[in-house]
Amino acid sequence: MASFSTSSTYCLSKNVVFLSDFSPLYQFPTQSPRRRFSKKIVSMITQPSSRMPATTGSVKSWMTMTEKLLARTSEKLHVVPGENLWVNVDVLMTNDITGPGAIGVFKREFGENAKVWDREKVVVIPDHYIFTADERANRNVDTLRDFCNEQNIKYFYDIKDLGNFQANPDYKGVCHIALAQEGHCRPGEVLVGTDSHTCTAGAFGQFASGIGNTDAGFVLGTGKILLKVPPTIRFVLDGEIPNYILAKDLILQVIGEISVAGATYKTMEFVGTAVESLTMEERITLCNMVIEAGGKNGVIPADKTTYDYLKDKTTVHYEPVYSDEQARFLAEYHFDISKLEPLVAKPHSPGNRALARECEDVKIDRVYIGSCTGGKTEDFMAAAKVFLASGKKVKVPTFLVPATQKVWMDLYTIPVPESGGKTCSQIFEDAGCGTPASPSCGACMGGPRDTHARLNEPQVCVSTTNRNFPGRMGHKEGQIYLASPYTAAASALTGHVTDPRNFLQ
Ligand SMILES: CC(C)[C@H](C(=O)O)[C@@H](O)C(=O)O
CATH class of the missing domain: 3.30.499.10 (Aconitase, domain 3)
Incomplete structure (x- = not known):
C-alpha cells in the first residue's frame, strides 16, 4: 500500500480511512502467453443461461457502483471484490494502434470468415498516428477500414484524406473524447477498449476500462469478457473549487497522494461537492487519469450534469446505478479542494x-x-x-x-x-x-x-x-x-x- 504523506505543503485537511481488507482476493490468475480460446468455453458462455440467479432470501447485500455495474452486466444479483465474472460488453472501442492486433486475434481464434458479435456495438476510431507519412501507421488505418467494410461496422470514424482533415466528415479524432461526443458513453453500461485511457468513460457513471488485444479479440467474437471485480477506493472531494484550479489539478493531487501504484486493479470512485460541481469535460479529465494510479476503472455517479450532456447525444435507454450508503469501500480519502494549489507532475x-x-x-x-x-x-x-x-x-x-x-x-x-x-x-x-x-x-x-x-x-x-x-x-x-x-x-x-x-x- 502507498505511503500517505501528511505534508502540509498541499494545504488539505485530508484524512484517510481504511474500511476493509480484501487483500487475499487480489491474486491474478496465471495464463499461458499462447492461450487459445477453447471452443467449449466460447459456446458455454455465449449460450443464454437457463438458470436465473436466486431471488429469494432476506439478507440485503450492499454494493458499490462498480459492483452493481458488473453484477447487472453479468446477470447476477450480487458480486463481491475478487470474484471472476463473465461480463456482457455494451461497447467495444478500438483504435489504429491496437485495432489491427485485436482484429488479428479475432480472425485467428474465430476464423477468417467469422462475424463480430454485434456490428452496432463495435466502435472503431482511428486517432493516434494519423497525420504522418509513415507507411506502417497508414497501413494500420487501412486495416481498420478493410475490417469495418467486411463486417459492416456501424460506427467507424474513418479518415481518407490526410491532407485536409475537414474533408473527412466521418473523422472525429481522439477516441475517448469522440466516444463521449458521439453518445457512446452511457450510465450503467460496460465499455471496454484497447487503450488504457478507456477509463475516461467512467465519468458517465459506467464501468469503463482498457483491455488487451487478446481480450478484445474474444469480445469481438462473443461480446463477453472475463473480469475480476475490483474493490473500490472512494475519493471524497469536497469544497468550492478555486478559480485557478482545474480537474487536472485534482487528479494530480490524488495520484501524488496514493502513488502511481496506489489503486492497482482497484476502482477509484469520485464523489463530493467538488466533483458534483464539475462539468462533464472536467469529470472526463478526472477519470481519464485513474490508470496513472493503476486504477482498473474510475467512476463518477451520474447526475443532472450527466443527463444534460447526454440529451442530444443518445436515444439509447440507460439505467444509472449508485453505491449503496452501506457499501464496503477498501479505503476512503477526503480532500478539501478549496485549499488546493495549482500542481504539476x-x-x-x-x-x-x-x-x-x-x-x-x-x-x-x-x-x-x-x-x-x-x-x-x-x-x-x-x-x-x-x-x-x-x-x-x-x-x-x-x-x-x-x-x-x-x-x-x-x-x-x-x-x-x-x-x-x-x-x-x-x-x-x-x-x-x-x-x-x-x-x-x-x-x-x-x-x-x-x-x-x-x-x-x-x-x-x-x-x-x-x-x-x-x-x-x-x-x-x-x-x-x-x-x-x-x-x-x-x-x-x-x-x-x-x-x-x-x-x-
Ligand atoms: C495506444 C495505446 C495502446 C496507448 C494506451 O493504451 O494507453 C495510448 O493511448 C497511450 O495513451 O499511451
Missing part, C-alpha cells in the same frame, strides 16, 4: 507531484495543449482565459492540438466569456501560439518522427497530457511537466513553469 512520473509555484525556476522550451486529457473545448477555453487576462504574448512555442473535429470547430466559433466576443483561435493568434492543428492524439504518445509537435529534441515541455515517462512525447531525454491548461498557458507566457495565479488573480 515533474518528470518522469505522473505521481511526481509538486506545487507549480515551487517549480518556477524550471526554464521550459515549449508548451503542448492537447490530448484526451487536456485537448477538449473547455481546456482551450481555460488556456484562452489566461492569455486574455495577461494580454501578453507567449515566450516559447505553444502547440495546440484539439482532441476532435468538434473541438477544433469550437475554437473558431464559440466566443470566450468576457473577451468582447473573441474566439479561442483569435486569442491564441493574438498571444502568438501555433495554429490549432489537425485533431488527433498528436504528440502525446510521441508517434512517428513527422508527427506535429513531437518532441524531437531533448527539450523541456509543459503539457496538458497524461503521461511524462521518458520518451513519451518523442525524445527519450525530453522532460515533461504535466499540468492543467491554466498552468500550461501561464508557463507559455513566462517561459518557466508558472503558477496561473500570477495571471488569474
